[in-house]
Amino acid sequence: MSEVQLTQFSHGAGCGCKIAPAVLDSILQSEIAPSIFKELLVGNSSKDDAAVYDLGNGTALISTTDFFVPIVDDPYQFGRIAAANAISDVYAMGGKPIMALAILGWPVDKLSPEIARRVIEGGRSICEEAGIPLAGGHSVDTTEPIFGLSVNGIVTTDHLKKNNTAQIGDLLFLTKPLGVGILSTAQKRGQLEAPDLTILIHQLNQLNKVGQLLGAIKGVHAMTDVTGFGLIGHLMEMMEGSNTGALINYSQVPVINSAKQYLAKRLVPDATYRNWNAYSKQVGFEKGVDVMEAFSILPDPQTNGGLLFAVDPLAVEEVVPxxxxxxxxxxxxxIGKVTEVTEKRIMVAP
Structure with a gap:
């Protein structure tokens, strides 16, 4: 079991296996008129992180699900990372997670039940860190290993954060560095150095608990987490939903230090090109930006990435502490600010 390399049993890596944005839009189109549920505060009408249902007592239920194929080889760490990634959707809405159910797809003819047990144990350990029970779940026999969670949370309705409510003049913050997709690709191809594997796993394990605290700050106008569509994709969703634009200061965007050395070896996830093709027509670059490098960094697919949030400049003194x-x-x-919409919805400055 110690020698198993889970990433060799999957075609993608973590959130990089998401369906491409254009394909997903096509799938979600429907000729059936949606029913109206007045208690549904967040649903399919926006590209948000979770669904939210008003309980009518000043609180709301947050419900989300997230799962993917292995991003690391170690089964226990795969379980931890997939669980942390799923729970992040609740934090991204400003909420408190309360319960999770496991989602397991397992190729029983290729991988032993003991390895699957380690995956579940990893997921359970992260749930313990989040202070919630892993209360059950569902499993199926699949061709690739898949793991994730369905997570419920609660939020005070006036602390609820959406991804489509940014305001012109807001400042943009990001709570984790980019580069996870690059490092995980290097691992899958057998070129990731041991110290960088430690860095990768450490970041992938980090819960975005600060999101619940940010939810209580009125001046935090919008929030989401950065996952498979990269910073550029999730920022684009925020700006389109808010009918605003953004100016990103590229030099202020945090990046894992070693990521650029792997870029030099062209260790770029396939999903990076997919993301760039989906959003590049709406992105412009000012003179002085290394466009080729930015092309590989900004669309890099993240797994359990940081929180991206837009905050009123007057509320920064509440956020920083x-x-x-x-x-x-x-x-x-x-890392930037929210602007009016220009010819390019997102501009990247040096």
Missing amino acids: LLLMNGLENHIIP
Whole structure:
């Protein structure tokens, strides 16, 4: 079991196996008129992280599901990472997770039940860190190993954060560095150095608990987590939903230090090109930006990525202490700001 390499049993890696944005849009189109549920505060009408249902007592139920194929080889770590990624959707809405159910797809003819047990144990350990029970689940026999969670959470309705409510003038913050997709691709191809594997696993294990605290700040106008569509894709969803634009200061975008050395070897996830093709027509670059490097960094598919949030400049003095108290001292500088829509919805400055 110690020698198993789970990534060799999957075609993708973590959130990089998401269906392409254009294909997903086609799948979600329907000729059936949707029913109206007045209690549904967030649903399919927006590209948000979770569904939210008003319970009518000043609180709302958050419901989400997320699962994927292995991003690392170790079964226990795969379970932890997939669980942390799923729970992040609740934090991204400003909520508190309360319960999870496991989703397991397992190729029983290729991988032993003991390995699947380690995956579940990893998921359970992250649920313990989040203070919630892994209360059950469902499993099926599949051709690739798949694991994730269905997670429920609660939120005070006036603390609910959506991804389509950014306002012009807001400052943009990101709570984790980019580069997860690059490092995981290097691992899948047998070229990731041991110290960088430690860095990768450490980041992938980190819960986005600060999202619940940010939910209580009125000046945090919009929030989402950065996953398979990369920073550029999830920022685009936020800006399109809010009918705004964005100016990104590329030099302020946090990136895992070693990621660029793997870029030099062209260790780029296939999903990076997919993401760039989906969003590039709406992205412009100012003089001085290394466009080729930015092409590989900004669309890099993240798994359990950081929280991207838009905050009123007057509320930054409330936000920074929370970031510092949660060990996010490297993420207290804004990466950009929300602007009016221009010819290009997102502009990237040096």
